[in-house]
Amino acid sequence: MSFFEEWVELDLNPILSFSSSSKILYSNSEAQFLLNRIKPKELFDLALAYAPKTFGASTSYIDLTIKNYTFYAISVKYENDEEIHMKLYKSAMVKKESKLNIKNINTTNIFTLVDLSISTSKIKKNINFIKNYDPSIPEFKLDASSFIKSLNQVIESFSNSQNITCSILLKIGEYIKIDGKKYSLISVEIASNEKADFSAINIKENNSFILSLDDYKATLDLPLII
Numbered sequence: 001m002s003f004f005e006e007w008v009e010l011d012l013n014p015i016l017s018f019s020s021s022s023k024i025l026y027s028n029s030e031a032q033f034l035l036n037r038i039k040p041k042e043l044f045d046l047a048l049a050y051a052p053k054t055f056g057a058s059t060s061y062i063d064l065t066i067k068n069y070t071f072y073a074i075s076v077k078y079e080n081d082e083e084i085h086m087k088l089y090k091s092a093m094v095k096k097e098s099k100l101n102i103k104n105i106n107t108t109n110i111f112t113l114v115d116l117s118i119s120t121s122k123i124k125k126n127i128n129f130i131k132n133y134d135p136s137i138p139e140f141k142l143d144a145s146s147f148i149k150s151l152n153q154v155i156e157s158f159s160n161s162q163n164i165t166c167s168i169l170l171k172i173g174e175y176i177k178i179d180g181k182k183y184s185l186i187s188v189e190i191a192s193n194e195k196a197d198f199s200a201i202n203i204k205e206n207n208s209f210i211l212s213l214d215d216y217k218a219t220l221d222l223p224l225i226i
Contacts, residue, residue, distance in 0.1 A: 012172075014088045018044045020081060030090075037214055038066055047086040051076045064088075100178055101208050102225065105141040110168055110222075113144060114188060117151045118166065125159050132167040137186060141225040143208040150211065153201045154190050154218045161192035176210075176223050183223035191217040 008015055014031035018024060022044040027035060034043070052058035057077035064071045073089040111133055118129050158164050171185040198213045210221040 013090050015086070016043060016047075017083055017085045018047060019083060025083060034066070034069065034088075036217060037069075037212065037219075043086070044084075046074070047076050047084050050074050050086075051078060051084060055079050100176070100210070100223065101143070102141070102178060102223070104143050104146075105208060105225065106144065107139050107141050108144045109139050110137065110142070110186065110188070113148050114151065114166055114168060117148055117155055120152060121155045121159075124156075127158075127161060128163045130163060130165045132165060132169075134169050137168060137170060137224075138226065140186065140222075142222050146207055147209060147220070147222070150201075150207065150209070151188070151190075151220065154198075154211075154220070157196040157198045157201060157218065158190060158192045158194065160197070161194040163192060165189075165191045167191070170224070171221065176221075178223060183225055185221045186224050188220040188222070189217060190219075 009028050011028055012030055014034045015026075015028045016024060016031045017026040018040075022041050024035075024040050050058065050060050050062075055078060057075060059073055059075040061073050062071060064074070070091040071088045072091050075087045075089075076084065077086075078084040118131075121127060122129070155164070167187070167189040169187050169189070171187050174185050175182045176185060177183075193216065195215050196213075196218065198218070201213070208222065210219075212219040212221070
C-alpha cells in the first residue's frame with residue numbers, strides 16, 4: 001500500500017468509489033462503518049445527486065444526517081462513465097433529534113450490565129454470544145435501569161439468531177454536545193447474520209442514550225460521562 005493509499009484509508013471521512021451499476025469498487029475504513037448503517041445503493045444515489053454535470057469534480061456544502069452521522073459537505077468526481085468517486089465530510093458532533101436525559105445517572109460498569117443482559121437472554125434461548133469488548137473503557141455515568149431494560153428488548157429482537165455479537169467500543173472522532181459540553185461516545189452494538197425483528201421495541205424518546213436500528217444490527221450510543 002502506497003503512502004497516499006494508506007492516507008486515504010486512515011481518513012476519518014467516508015470515501016467510496018462506485019461502478020456505473022452502483023457496485024462498490026473501494027471504500028475506506030470509515031466508509032465501511034457507514035455501510036453498516038445504510039445500503040450502498042442509497043450512497044450511490046447520493047453521489048449521482050451531487051455529481052457535476054460534466055466530467056470533473058464538484059464539492060457541495062450540505063446539512064445531511066444519515067442515522068447518527070451528520071455531514072457538512074460532499075465531493076463527487078468522475079472522469080468517465082464507468083466510475084464515480086465520493087467523499088463525505090463528517091461533522092465532529094453527532095446530531096441527536098431529542099435531548100438526552102442525564103438526570104438519573106450513576107457511575108456504572110457497562111460490561112457488567114451487558115453481561116447481565118446476556119445471561120438473562122441465555123435463560124430463555126440457546127444463543128451463542130460473541131463478545132468484543134474494549135477493556136480500556138472506564139466506568140462512567142448512565143441510567144442503568146433504563147439502559148438494561150432497553151438492551152434486553154434489543155437482544156430479544158434477535159431471538160431467532162444462533163449467534164449474536166456484542167461489542168462495546170469507544171467511537172473515534174464522534175461526540176455529542178449536552179448542555180454546551182462535548183462528550184465522547186461509547187457504542188454498544190448487538191449484531192447478527194439473521195435479520196432482527198424490532199417491532200416490539202418500545203423505548204421512550206428522552207432516554208440517556210441514542211438508539212439506532214438496522215436490519216442486522218442495533219446500536220446504543222451513550223455519552224462518556226465520568
